[in-house]
Amino acid sequence: xxxxxxxxxxxxxxxxxxxxxxxxxxxxxxxxxxxxxxxxxxxxxxxxxxxxxxxxxxxxxxxxxxxxxxxxxxxxxxxxxxxxxxxxxxxxxxxxxxxxxxxxxxxxxxxxxxxxxxxxxxxxxxxxxxxxxxxxxxxxxxxxxx
Numbered sequence: 768x769x770x771x772x773x774x775x776x777x778x779x780x781x782x783x784x785x786x787x788x789x790x791x792x793x794x795x796x797x798x799x800x801x802x803x804x805x806x807x808x809x810x811x812x813x814x815x816x817x818x819x820x821x822x823x824x825x826x827x828x829x830x831x832x833x834x835x836x837x838x839x840x841x842x843x844x845x846x847x848x849x850x851x852x853x854x855x856x857x858x859x860x861x862x863x864x865x866x867x868x869x870x871x872x873x874x875x876x877x878x879x880x881x882x883x884x885x886x887x888x889x890x891x892x893x894x895x896x897x898x899x900x901x902x903x904x905x906x907x908x909x910x911x912x913x
Contacts, residue, residue, distance in 0.1 A: 768782070768783050768784070768793070769781065769782040769783070769793045769796070769797060772908070777893070777895075777910050777911055777912055777913050778797075778801065778889065778910065778911040778913055779896065779908065779909065779910045779911075780797060780907075780908070780909055780911075781906075781907070781908050782794075782905075782906070782907045782908075782909065783904055783905070783906045783907075784904065784905045785904055785905075786905070787841045787843065787876060787905070788873060788874070788875065788876060790841075790853075790905050790907075791839070791841070791856070791873050791876060791878070792873040794856075794857050794860065794892075795860065795870045795873055795878060797889075797911075798860060798861060798864055798870065798887060798889055799869075799870065801887055801888050801889050801911075801913075802864060802885050802886065802887040802888070802889075803885070803886045803887075804869065804883050804884065804885050805884040805885075805886070833881055833882045834871070834879055834880070834881050835868060835879070835880045835881070836877050836878070836879050836880075837859075837863070837877065837878055837880065838875070838876055838877040838878075839852070839855075839856040839859070839876050839877070839878070840852065840876065841853055841856055841876060843901060846899060846901060849899070849901060850897070850899055854892055854894070857892040858891050858892055860878060861887065861889055861890070861891060861892070863880060864885055864887050865885075865887065867882055867883065867884055867885060868880035868881070868882060868883070868885075869881050869882070869883035869885055888913050889911045889912070889913055890911070890912040890913060891911065891912045892909060892910075892911055892912075893909075893910050893911065893912050895910045896908060896909075896910045897909060897910070
């Protein structure tokens with residue numbers, strides 16, 4: 768579960784998750800919600816993100832052409848190691864989105880991507896204003912550079 772919070776210049780969110788996989792899904796959803804997908808045809812037409820996700824979910828990742836699976840190791844052994852792994856992972860996903868890979872599914876700390884022409888307004892996850900609480904649930908306050 769996540770919600771956007773007020774921030775003067777960038778995007779800020781509070782995120783609470785029961786595990787790393789749920790946390791990763793929240794980050795992917797935030798990235799998707801701040802992106803636009805373009806389909807190529809005789810004219811460039813913006814396609815609804817929800818339509819693309821629904822189409823892909825109906826087809827399943829096994830039926831999609833050019834599906835790429837990338838797995839991440841976000842270790843919860845120490846707060847510092849967790850934060851560094853999380854930032855590397857989220858910024859890697861943002862980089863892949865910038866290069867035209869759309870995150871379709873999250874499973875066991877792996878993200879499935881398919882080729883889509885995407886424009887995202889998120890540049891990176893930053894350490895600015897970061898708050899992390901690890902315990903029974905994972906609670907974060909994060910800021911994205913836009």
